[in-house]
Amino acid sequence: MRAAICVVFLLSFGGVAAAQEPSSQPEPVFETGELMLLVIKPAYDELKSAIASPPADRQQWASLYQKAARLAEFENLILFRPHERSTTAEWKTLATNARKASMAVASAALKVLGNASAANVDEVKKAYGDVSVRCNACHRAMSREAPRITPD
Numbered sequence: 001m002r003a004a005i006c007v008v009f010l011l012s013f014g015g016v017a018a019a020q021e022p023s024s025q026p027e028p029v030f031e032t033g034e035l036m037l038l039v040i041k042p043a044y045d046e047l048k049s050a051i052a053s054p055p056a057d058r059q060q061w062a063s064l065y066q067k068a069a070r071l072a073e074f075e076n077l078i079l080f081r082p083h084e085r086s087t088t089a090e091w092k093t094l095a096t097n098a099r100k101a102s103m104a105v106a107s108a109a110l111k112v113l114g115n116a117s118a119a120n121v122d123e124v125k126k127a128y129g130d131v132s133v134r135c136n137a138c139h140r141a142m143s144r145e146a147p148r149i150t151p152d
């Protein structure tokens with residue numbers, strides 16, 4: 001009997017869900033704070049671990065590149081937040097600067113992948129230090145509750 005009720009329930013609501021057109025526009029799944037804690041912070045921590053000791057071989061440089069590029073891509077999601085501040089020039093500038101800093105780390109690692117003799121760990125570490133600077137600038141301006149990010 002319970003199974004029959006469940007089937008009727010699912011069929012009746014399944015038809016309603018199927019009748020609605022799905023949105024083809026990006027829609028946030030998380031609030032900004034959740035996005036930071038569940039997606040961006042873990043990606044930052046992975047990058048932090050990867051850069052803690054200089055990459056010794058091509059595989060480690062590739063991993064560093066992937067982690068930095070992944071963080072930058074996740075930071076793109078910050079630009080799609082549905083709240084009042086997200087339409088301000090300040091928000092867009094700060095979020096874009098954070099993404100650019102992560103992409104600078106990825107670009108420096110990619111440069112090494114293309115030419116191992118161009119390995120400049122100091123350049124990569126300097127770019128990585130800028131990631132925390134840019135994140136903290138956004139945190140200070142936009143959220144009192146946001147943590148301070150440290151590069152080490």
